[in-house]
Amino acid sequence: MNLIKTTWKRFISSEKSGGLILIACTLISLLIANSSVGEVYLSYWDYPLGGHSLALWINDGLMALFFLLVGLELVQDLSEGELSNRKTAYLPMIAAIGGMLVPAAIYLLFNAGTATHSGFGIPMATDIAFALGILSLLGSRVPLALKVFLTALAVIDDLGAILVIALFYSTSLSWVYLGASLAVFALLLILNKYFKVKSLFPYLIGGVLMWYWMLHSGVHATIAGVLLAIAIPFEKRNPDCLSIRIRNYLHYPVAFLVLPLFALANTAIQVEGNWDAALGEPFAIGILAGLIIGKPIGITLFSYLSVKAKLCHLPSGVKWKELAGAGMLGGIGFTMSIFITLLAFKGNSHFINDSKLFILLASLCSAILGFAWLNNVLKKKKG
Template sequence: MKATKLFNAFFESEKSGGVILLVATALSLYFSNITGGEHFVAFWNQDLGSHTMAEWINDGLMAIFFLLIGLELEREIFIGELSDLKTASLPIFGALGGMLIPAGIFLLLNFGTPTQAGAGIPMATDIAFAVGILSLLGKRVPASLKVFLTALAVIDDLGAILVIAIFYTDNLSLLNLGIALGIWAILFVMGKYFKVRNLIPYLVGGVAMWYFMLHSGVHATIAGVLLAFAIPFGDGGEKSTSYLLQHFLHKPVAFVILPLFALANTCIPVESGWQQNLLHVSSVGIILGLVVGKPVGIWLFSYLSSKSGICKLPNGVKWKHIFATGFLGGIGFTMSIFITLLAYDDIHIIDDSKMAILVASLIAGLIGFLSLKMTLRKLKH
């Protein structure tokens, strides 16, 4: 599998973006727990017009993040690693297992309880952190494994988007949803049949679509994904509208939007006895789902699909590498926290879930890094 130029640019931006995300998280936790930390927490919760600052980030700026995810997914489907079914099948099945098994583990512990709505939390993978940790291993990582993890994470994000759209939508307004989809249809026709290449009408239409989606009951960030598939892809070359926008968005998303999301959503006051809260069934479900369910689900579904002849293992990659990489899939962070905010209203459950996500992501990341460092040792030279 050959890594494309844009894939390499994406990998590099996510690599450095993962470091920035880690720093932002550490700063947020630090400032939330020093003397006067309540002012830092209050800063993100202050009203800014009709929404709080955190809500503008989560509902507004994160729509741009989802726009980038949509553009990357579109590229992978048309000309990338997902364009060939045989090649795409392994990360597709891996992502499917990496969603179903963690959700199953969570539901096994939480079904019928007030926290069962959190089943989507351990299903997610954070691309920036996962790719960032993989990149720390340097040249010993084969390109095919980089592509597998990136494709897996992108498909995982698509799964998370579908989960948000289907299971975390309340008080549906068919009128606003209809207007939003109508705007999308107009934009799609403009690009597909009238060959409009200028970005301005798409961006203006995208903002309007976001507004009506926000008031429809469907989470507003879905507008970002829909907009991505309306923007003209053409031949996918460097002069295509889709390529230009995707290339432009890499750095703002990696270095501004995701760090802001981390700052606003990981400002968790760590109170005495927080360790005991990790023993709550919802926290245990999140931790086991991410640390155990993710690697087991990714490996198991990948292995079974390969043995059935549907797909094949990439060159230079062994099953132990897939299992070790599965732990990196257990770094939920951004998407897991995002789904937490949609799943729960109780601030205590939200904070406990965030802490469980941080602990689980740290454990999964460390195990994944150390496992790959050992199993890939012979591939160093």
């Protein structure tokens, strides 16, 4: 029994466990959706609950916890982590910008002026759990500085995706609801900064109200999670501050409940016999080329130009070939890419289902390419 407990603890604390569970949930969801009970399984996620479908509660409700966790990690990184030091922050920051702009440009190259132009944000995202999970499979051969670079890049990438969602994927605004939500945000900031309130209760109540009014405002409700993260008290070098305590509480529920549920609900794709016919469509080319080609080119090129311009320098012990491999892993989109797909093609099941399939395909290709490239580079380096 103790051996089982020890093994389980090691599993859930490992970097790759979250990614492995997401892979398992994706495969399970795809298999069930394409089985004899596929129609029943699909209808399950459309089950009405409190005026909304079960899938919507997951995508707009539970995923707000994911965005809260991302926001809390961003706050700490900007305050005392890798992003707090300009010298170490500039390279992943510039690389992340390149990794967003180039894939979006490639997508728009094929889709500008078409019915699918709104999907430009799909190939801009990197899935941090999957990317770090694949990198961890290479073991101790991976330089610590490369892991730090990829982590910082993915965190900044998440911030970029959040801004893209807020700016480009909000529907018609209700200024009353948006004003009410922002008023709660302002009140929470005042409680934190001026009254030094460190109790969880007011932030919990305020977060629920902010989420509810944001949901009805036309701005995506998950943005409330990021705003709440900013409002929650954070203290440098204090592991017992409210922000870090909440982040620690959320880590396992988000990694092992929220994201798996998101994967199950949003990868329930029925693959038709002629699915490959869509490969020639502009949105498919944009997603595949954006993630598989655009991500590594954008990350590596912008990194190279910034180093040559002496804005920053390569991390100690990291070679250009290794950084290029990290750029390939940046093409693993998954969670955020699927999330943006739901917003970009809202109501169009054809584009949504096919886009999800191509995101999975592009992420798989990026994972294989990145792993194979880095495995080869690190072998030669060790030799």
